[in-house]
Amino acid sequence: MRATVIHAPRDIRVEDVPTPHLSSGRDAIVRVVAACVCGSDLWPYRGVTPTESAHRIGHEFVGVVESIGDDVALVSPGDFVIAPFYVCDNTCANCRNGVSTSCLNGGWWGSEDREGGFADGGQGEFVRVPLADGTLTVVEGPVADSEIPGLLTLSDVMGTGHHAAVSAGVQPGDAVAVVGDGAVGLCAIIAAHRLGATTIIAMSRHPERQALAREFGATHVVSERGDEGVERVRELTGGIGADRVLECVGTKESMDQALRSTRPGGMVGYVGVPNGGPELPVQAMFGRNVGVNGGVAPVRGYIAELLPDVRSGKIMPGKVFDLVLPLEEAPEAYAAMDERRATKVMLKLGL
Amino acid sequence: MRATVIHAPRDIRVEDVPTPHLSSGRDAIVRVVAACVCGSDLWPYRGVTPTESAHRIGHEFVGVVESIGDDVALVSPGDFVIAPFYVCDNTCANCRNGVSTSCLNGGWWGSEDREGGFADGGQGEFVRVPLADGTLTVVEGPVADSEIPGLLTLSDVMGTGHHAAVSAGVQPGDAVAVVGDGAVGLCAIIAAHRLGATTIIAMSRHPERQALAREFGATHVVSERGDEGVERVRELTGGIGADRVLECVGTKESMDQALRSTRPGGMVGYVGVPNGGPELPVQAMFGRNVGVNGGVAPVRGYIAELLPDVRSGKIMPGKVFDLVLPLEEAPEAYAAMDERRATKVMLKLGL
Structure with a gap:
């Protein structure tokens, strides 16, 4: 079959690889209908994280x-399924606690599973799915072609934006600021709006993303960063800062922006994968009682809650996809996201 | 009047100082009945934080x-009052949000207030209290001498232990570990028990404090630290770690212990004043979805909730005082706490 392989920074290829086969009693083979490129895929693409040797890539499908x-x-067989960006059994203590990303028996796409089989990467024609009962969520058919973008966001970005909002403790009536206008940041706006926030400040400098942010529920857009950005958020929140800030980037600068934009006693919900290990300034947090909560989003557990709203059209996270390409053009998908020509690219193989 | 002054590390003196007088329309003069020495007072005492010049000290009375x-x-006049360890108006936006330690008009004992008057330190015969309506909580009389220890804990340690538990989100049925067996840690055990935690693990190496911890509701005592301590907490919590961990020390080691003892998806509530600015290891937190929440405890707002339980004897935080001295022996009070001969010392002036 054909699948995407990263060889080195900026060297993404679609190649012939072994077609997967069932290798244990608990796995399934899934024919991929659509996959996408994650912001975190750009880190090895950009060389921020090393690529020691060529390996399969992709984890949303x-x-x-x-x-x-x-x-x-x-x-x-025949079920339409959503896979989260990781493997989980959905039954262990951590899964039951809502943290399926820490599943005691789980794993990650593009690597060996615990029984010695290979879990493919998602950006390919087929995937061997370990722990299929836990990992996969069935979408009742029939599934229309037009539904695919929205459903695909439940594999990562919509659930991740929701996790930022849940981790920050967004409540009805809250003032929420969102740092980051990528697909996750935009989905975090949807989530904050869905949970009842009444002031939603999108921190964004890109006109197209600002427009989508407003469509998703942002009440204000702040294009400034640093001290000016903090000041603008404070102006919009009675001088004290936002009740909840959703950090959806993962750099030291974005976390600093988030912490400083939060009011005393507020909470930062963070889902941006920490890039290079920024550390948190605990003394500044302590003095203002600003908490930090979040992490790698346990999206598997959010699908059941979010799926009805996606299918009914109440929320439309599928709009984050602004470029659709065939699998063979995966290299262009990476380039378009790297160069910010696209917010989020779907690789579509078809129903 | 007589009051406590720090001149240099390990140089605490009780001296004649000016008796305070009313200097604005919103202040009050309070005759101190009892005060105490805070763990954070030991930092300048030990030279961990510098003492540039002689100044008044104390903030619990x-x-x-x-x-x-x-x-x-x-x-x-004549009211028995509890002062929190800071000054606040109890009406500003931050106070209304429950974060009176970030009061927009507040301040700290032993320093000038915003109207140019001096707010005494508490470890003295009288205190000028700025913003008296906001700062002070009246205790309905008559107040018995035996009640003084319990009431005094509401000025800091009981409210601070409670803040750790609230910040961590302790819920009925939770497994909670408490790092630190000082007065705040012991009060955090009371708070966790009061909020319904059913497994409460006290991390303590001192037999007397272990006994008090058990009396306050601890179900287990772990004397190990570091890797062994983490392992013992995991053994007691089904292998995954505590739902909530209350960090009541403030060192890099204690925060590390707390973070690693927390289960995936759990929360550290921290109230130990960060000593020297340890930074938080965000990548480790991110991967396990361990949040950190807390800070300088807004105890003013907790007095109304905790006072009835203190007066009824349902909780007995006053037991943390294991040494009572007259004001003139403040130097010995500091020495006893520094040398860990006492957990918490009360300076008693009398009703």
Whole structure:
């Protein structure tokens, strides 16, 4: 089959790789309908994180189940399924606590699973899915082609934006600022709006993303950064800062912006993967009682809550996809996101 | 009047200082009934934080109102009052948000207030209290001598322990670990028990404090630290770590212990004043979804909730005082706490 492989920074190729096969009783083979490129995929692409040797890449996909192992009970061949960006059993203590990203038996796409099989990367024609009952969520058919973008966001960005809002403790009536106008930041705006925030400040400098932010529920746009950005947020929040700030970038600068834009006693919900390990300034947090909560988003557990709103059109996170390409053009998908010509690129293989 | 002055590390003196007088319409003069030494007072005592020049010290006291300014409406001469460890108006936006330690008009004992008057330090015979209506909480009389220790803990340590538990989000049924067996840590155990935690792990190496911890509600005591301490907490919590960990020390080591003892998706509530500015390891927090929330405790806002339980004897935080001395022996009070001969020392002046 064909799948995407990263060889080195800026060297993404679509190649022939072994077609996966069932290797345990609990796995499934899924034919990929659509996949996408994640902001975090850009880190090895840009060389921010090293690529020691060529390996498969990708971790967001939806598809149709082709075959299942003998011990799989909850998904069947022909089912349309959403995969989160990780593997989980959905039954261990951490999964039951809502933290399926810390599943005691889980794993990550593009690597060996715990039983010695390979879990493909998602940006390819097929994927072997370990722990299929836990990992996959079935979408009741029929699924229309027009639904695919929205469903695909539940594999990562919509659930991740929601996790930022949940981690920050967004409540009805809150003033929320969102740092980051990528796909996750835009989905965090949707989430804050959905949870009842009444002031939603999008921190964005890109006109197209500002427009989408407003469409998703942002009440204000702040294009300034640094001290000026903090000051603008304070002006919009009675002089004290936002109740909740959603940090959706992952750099030292963005976290600093988030912490300083939060009012005393407020909370930063963060989902931007910390890039290079910025550390948190605990003394500044302590003095103002600004908390930090979040992390790698356990999106598997959010699908059941968000799916009805996506299918009904109440929320439309699929709009974050502003470029759709065939699998063979994965290199261009990476380039378009790297160069910020696209917010989020879908690789579409078809229903 | 007589009051405590720090001149240099380990040089605490009780000296004659000017008796305070009313200097604005909103202040009050309080005759101190009892004061105490805070763990944070030990930092200048030990030279961890510098003492540039001799200055008044102390910030926890209860007393009786002597006189009030013309604009004071909520306290009257003769009232028994509890002062939190800071000054606040209890009406500004931050106070209304429950963060009176960030009061827009507030201040700190032992320093000038915003109207140019001096707010005494508490470890003395009298204190000028700025913003008396906001700062002071009246305790309905009569107040018995035996009640003084419990009431005095509401000026800081009991409210601070409670803040750790509230910031961590302690819920009924939670497994909670408490790092630190000083007065605040012991009060955090009371708070966790009061909020319904069913497993409460006290991390302590001192037999007397272990005994008090158990009396306050600890179900387990862990004397190990570092990797072994983390392992012991995990053994007691189904292998995954505590739902909530209350960090009541403020060192890099104690925060590390707290973060690593927390289960994925759990929260550290921290109230230990960060000593020397340890920074938080955000990548480790991110991967496990361990949040950090807390800070300088807004105890003023907790007095109304905690006072009835203190007066009824439902909680007995006054037991943290294991040494009572007259004001003139303040130097010995500091030495006893510094040398860990006492957990918490009360300076008693009398009703």
